[in-house]
Amino acid sequence: MPAGAVIMEPGNSAERFTGDWRTFKPVINQDKCTRCLRCWVFCPEPAISIVDRQYTSSSGRAWKNSVEINYDYCKGCGICVEECEPKAIDFIEEVK
Amino acid sequence: METIAKSIWKRLPLSSNYAVAYAARDSDVDEIAAYPITPQTTVVEKLSEFIANGELLAEMVHVESEHSAMSASIGASAAGARAFTATSSQGLELMHELLHIASGMRLPIVMSVAARALSAPLSIWGDYSDVMNTRDTSWITIIASSAQEVYDSIVQAYRIAESVMLPVMVAYDGFMMSHTYEPVFVSEKAGLFRDYIPRKGRVVLDTKKPVTMGAVANPDWYYETKYQQVKAMSDAYGLSVEADQTFSKLYGRGYGLVEEYNVDNSELVILTYGGIFGTVKQAVDEMREQGIPVGAARVRLFRPFPLNELRSLLLKSKAVAVLDRSFSNGLPVSGPLAVELKSMMNSYNINVPVYSYIVGLGQRTVTEADISKIASQALSSKVSNESIYWGVRE
Ligand code: SF4
Ligand code: SF4
Numbered sequence: 001m002p003a004g005a006v007i008m009e010p011g012n013s014a015e016r017f018t019g020d021w022r023t024f025k026p027v028i029n030q031d032k033c034t035r036c037l038r039c040w041v042f043c044p045e046p047a048i049s050i051v052d053r054q055y056t057s058s059s060g061r062a063w064k065n066s067v068e069i070n071y072d073y074c075k076g077c078g079i080c081v082e083e084c085e086p087k088a089i090d091f092i093e094e095v096k
Numbered sequence: 097m098e099t100i101a102k103s104i105w106k107r108l109p110l111s112s113n114y115a116v117a118y119a120a121r122d123s124d125v126d127e128i129a130a131y132p133i134t135p136q137t138t139v140v141e142k143l144s145e146f147i148a149n150g151e152l153l154a155e156m157v158h159v160e161s162e163h164s165a166m167s168a169s170i171g172a173s174a175a176g177a178r179a180f181t182a183t184s185s186q187g188l189e190l191m192h193e194l195l196h197i198a199s200g201m202r203l204p205i206v207m208s209v210a211a212r213a214l215s216a217p218l219s220i221w222g223d224y225s226d227v228m229n230t231r232d233t234s235w236i237t238i239i240a241s242s243a244q245e246v247y248d249s250i251v252q253a254y255r256i257a258e259s260v261m262l263p264v265m266v267a268y269d270g271f272m273m274s275h276t277y278e279p280v281f282v283s284e285k286a287g288l289f290r291d292y293i294p295r296k297g298r299v300v301l302d303t304k305k306p307v308t309m310g311a312v313a314n315p316d317w318y319y320e321t322k323y324q325q326v327k328a329m330s331d332a333y334g335l336s337v338e339a340d341q342t343f344s345k346l347y348g349r350g351y352g353l354v355e356e357y358n359v360d361n362s363e364l365v366i367l368t369y370g371g372i373f374g375t376v377k378q379a380v381d382e383m384r385e386q387g388i389p390v391g392a393a394r395v396r397l398f399r400p401f402p403l404n405e406l407r408s409l410l411l412k413s414k415a416v417a418v419l420d421r422s423f424s425n426g427l428p429v430s431g432p433l434a435v436e437l438k439s440m441m442n443s444y445n446i447n448v449p450v451y452s453y454i455v456g457l458g459q460r461t462v463t464e465a466d467i468s469k470i471a472s473q474a475l476s477s478k479v480s481n482e483s484i485y486w487g488v489r490e
Pocket of ligand 1: 026042043044045046047048069073074075076077078079080081
C-alpha cells in the first residue's frame, strides 16, 4: 500500500462505480430528446454518453446518435433532469 | 572539534531566526513559502536576501496567508521540491487543517516556528501555546533551546523528514530566542550537508509518470492509511536518534532527545523545553551551590515522545517539577508536557511525584529566583495535585 494514499495508477476512478447509492434514476425518453446535449454538458460525473445508435422518433425524425446514461456511474443527482428543456428525462424512484 | 570548527565553520553572531535562515540555505532548499508574522518575519527576510544575492537558488513564493503558505509548501513538496516554511502563533493556527494534510500526504516539509502566545488578548510575545496546539497533527516536533541547536536541528529535520516521509517542525522561543543573538557556527562551504541530507528519489507529481495525491479514502482504506502514519511516527523515533548521532559524528555537535543537567543525586528534577532551560540551569547551579539537590532536564524531541530517554530520566528522579509555557484548559493538570509525562508514566507503571507548573505565558518573565522558589515548593512536597499557575495575580 503506497504511503499517504497515493494512487499510482492514473485514471483509475473509472473502476469506482458511483451509481450504487442512487435513490432516483433519470431515464431519457428517446422520443422526446432533441439531442441538444445540455444534459451531457451538465452531468458532473460524467455519466452521460453520446452513442452511435440511430433512432427514428414517432414524428419521423431520424437521429444518427442517441444520448444514453451509464447507470454504473449515474449517482442520481437530477441535474440532467433539471437542465433538460423539452423535459425528456423522467426521474423515477429506484426500487431495488 | 576545534579542527572541524576551523576548517568548515564560520562563527557568526545570529538570532535563532537568522540561524534558521542559514540552516535552510545550507540545507539547499528549493522552495520557500511564508507569510510574515511576528516574531518569525526575519527568517524569511534573510532567506529573501540569500536568494536575491545568489547565495541560494530557490523559489520564494509570496503568499497572502499562512493557509496559502502551507498549501504552497504541500504543492511544492508533492512536486518533488525540498520545501521550507516558517511561522508563529496565529499563522500556525491558520495553517492547522493543512498541517494534517501535509502529514497525511506524507510530505517531508520542514517548518520553523518562533513559538508565540495566542490571541485573545493579542500578544506577540513568546510562549508555546501555538506549538502545543499542533500535538495531534502528526508532525515530528523538535524544540530547540539555543540558536546553534536551531541551526543544527533544521538540517537534522530534513534528514528525518526525508527518511520517514513525515513533516518536521523545529520550534524555539519567540523573542527570547528569535530576537536575541548568540554565536553560531554555520557552514563555511556550500554543500557541507550534501551527503548528510542526500537527494533521494520518492513518488512525486510528474506528468511523465502521473499519480494522484490527496484523493478521497472511504471507510475501507482511511483507517489503514492513518495507521501507516502511526508506524511512521514510531519509526521517526529511531531516525531522530540516528540523525542526531550521525550529525554529531560528522560535525561535532549532538543534543540527544532529552538533555539532562545535574540530574544525578538530585531530590528534584525540573523538566521543561525551549529557551527557558538556560534560566533553569542557572538556577540549578545557584541552588547546588547552596547545597540544594536539584537537577534539570529538557525535552528536545516532543513528537514522537522520547519514551526511553524519559524513562531513564525518571529512574534517576525522586520527584519532577514540569514547567510548561502553555496550558490545556479544563484539566486538573493542564501543562501539556506534564499531562503527557503522566500518561506515559501510567503506561509504564512508573511512580514518581510529578508537579505541574504553568510559567511564562505571554512572555511573563521567569527568573532564576522563580525557578528556585518553585523548586523549594516542590521539594517541600506541599504541592497541589493540580497545575500551579506560577505568579499569577488572581
Ligand atoms: S442524474 Fe446526475 S449523475 Fe445521473 S446522469 Fe443525470 S446529471 Fe448525471
Ligand atoms: S438535455 Fe434532454 S433533450 Fe438535451 S440531450 Fe439531454 S435528454 Fe436530450
